[in-house]
Structures are given as C-alpha cells and as structure tokens.
Amino acid sequence: MAAVLAGPSALSFSSSSRVRVSSIGSVRKPGFRLGFSRSEFGGSRISISPAALVLPILAPVQPIVARRVCRFTxxxxxxxxxxxxxxxxxKKLQFVNLQYKRxxxxxxxxxxxLRLSTKALKTIEKNGLDAVAKKAGIDLRKE
Structure with a gap:
C-alpha cells in the first residue's frame, strides 16, 4: 500500500508503516539523510521529493555582544x-579593566x-587618539 501526502511535505512511502512528518516535510528521525532512508517501522523505504527540501536559507541572527577585549591595545x-x-x-580569569569613555x-x-582599557586611555593621553587608532587599524569616522 503506497501513500502520498499532499501539500508542502511531499513525502511518499510504501507498506503500512507509520512515519512522523513535521509541517515542513522532514522526517523526525535522528539519522535522517537527504535522498533515501529507512524508516524505523517495518523497514519500509522512504523517498522525499527535492521540491520539498528547498527552503529559504536564513542566517542565524546573533545579538551584538560587547567582547571583553580592548580594540586599541x-x-x-x-x-x-x-x-x-x-x-x-x-583556574580563574583576570579580565581587562574596560571603561566606557567619552x-x-x-x-x-x-x-x-569608546570602550577602551585604562592602559589604552593612558596611551591616548601620551600619543594622541589619531596615532593610537591608526596603529590599531581603527577608522574613527565610523565610530
């Protein structure tokens, strides 16, 4: 007995085995691979059409997190x-003394x-902001 599910899942399988299908059309199975695979019930063969596997690829959105690294030094x-x-x-971590400073x-x-270390602040006072930024490769116009 062959059954075909209509809609976005487009999953076809043979014999009377039960297969769990999510709304997108992928089989919920730990070792699932594209193309052909075996279901966990009765050894029936499962095939998924390539049209069901075409999904928009979205880049994961990562929050902007300030790292504990001084950009200048x-x-x-x-x-x-x-x-x-x-x-x-x-073991413990000794963090840099980072400060927000105008x-x-x-x-x-x-x-x-800027968020800079106190060591960078002393270096800026000694050499100037432009010189320290140029040495670190930082474009101040974007800040």
Whole structure:
C-alpha cells in the first residue's frame, strides 16, 4: 500500500508503516539523510521529493555582544590560578579593566564614546587618539 501526502511535505512511502512528518516535510528521525532512508517501522523505504527540501536559507541572527577585549591595545582576559589558604589552585580569569569613555577627537571636532582599557586611555593621553587608532587599524569616522 503506497501513500502520498499532499501539500508542502511531499513525502511518499510504501507498506503500512507509520512515519512522523513535521509541517515542513522532514522526517523526525535522528539519522535522517537527504535522498533515501529507512524508516524505523517495518523497514519500509522512504523517498522525499527535492521540491520539498528547498527552503529559504536564513542566517542565524546573533545579538551584538560587547567582547571583553580592548580594540586599541588588543588586551584580553588572562588565565590565572586562584590560590587558597591551603594552596589549592583553581583556574580563574583576570579580565581587562574596560571603561566606557567619552574622548575628544580633534580631527573630527567631536566627542567619541569608546570602550577602551585604562592602559589604552593612558596611551591616548601620551600619543594622541589619531596615532593610537591608526596603529590599531581603527577608522574613527565610523565610530
């Protein structure tokens, strides 16, 4: 006995086995592959038409998360040991001292709100914002 499901699923199978089908048309089975596969009931053969497998590919949307890395100096977290009184060592992270700071940009005649480390702030005070940004490869016009 052969059965064909109409609609977007376009799934056909033979014999009287039961197959679970989702609304998109894929078989809910851990080892499912494209083309031909065996169902888990009675060894019947399953085939899916290529038209049912054409789905729009959407890129996963990732939230914008500020990383704990200074863009100007490249400083990032350091792995260190936390040593207890009994000299028991456990791993911990020592994060960079990142601060949000409004910095005056002389060439652009405006303030920039930057997230930078305190070490980068001292370097900017010494060498200037343009020199430090140029060395780091940062375009300040986009900030």
């Amino acid at each position: 490249g400083k990032k977290a350091n792995r260190a040991n936390k040593v207890s009184f009994s000299n028991h060592k456990t 910095v005056w940009w002389e060439a652009g005649k405006r303030f920039l709100k």
